Amino acid sequence: MTYGLAFTDDARATLRALDPWLQEEALDEIDRVAAAPQNLRPRRGASVVVHDFIRQGGGLWHYVFVELRADDASQTVEVVKVGHYARP
């Protein structure tokens, strides 16, 4: 089952601040994870599921951290927040 993606303003703003190549990588990764919404059920007491990935580019390691949540009623995977950190 394919769910649509819904990005908050905050998530969109963080993505906008990334380098273009990393924006594409991040969107592709989020799209890939969202393809299995059954894995995006928060554990008891949690409000979201977290996913992270690492990419290397421009002489830096880029760490991207994403908060996600599947909403079965609207068949949407919500991208709640995105965090990014880069270091040599």
Place this chain on the structure above:
Amino acid sequence: MTGISLFDRLADDPSRRGEGVAPDLTLSLADQMMAAALAGVRMLRRCEDMLFPPEGDAAALATAEVLHAEFCRWADDADAVLERAARLEAAGARVAGFAELRHAVGRTRAMLQITPRQHLEALAQVRRGEVHTLEEVRRDLRLGVHG
């Protein structure tokens, strides 16, 4: 982080010069600090879900803020260990767990960009329907690149 000051003393001790850049004791200390830092983050990660509380739960938010601060302290301590280990690695020594700790710090610092209150504000955006489709975001990002 326990051991940092001792490491700095041993590394700078003039009486130990001539033993090589990474004498056994200094390297052993770095290995143990590395292992301790990795054990620390494993412990904190078991509680990671608590960083992202549901809306309307003041007690959960307070816990999340304490945990966020704990992760911040851990990342600062771990960076101090990495800085010392990097010196040894630059001198040709191999410090066990160096790459693993570097990635653990990177991941943690990416996670820490999101505070518990920012997380709650983003959940509120979802609740208010203030969200954008993938197509809208892709279009917005393209405009950002070219505009």
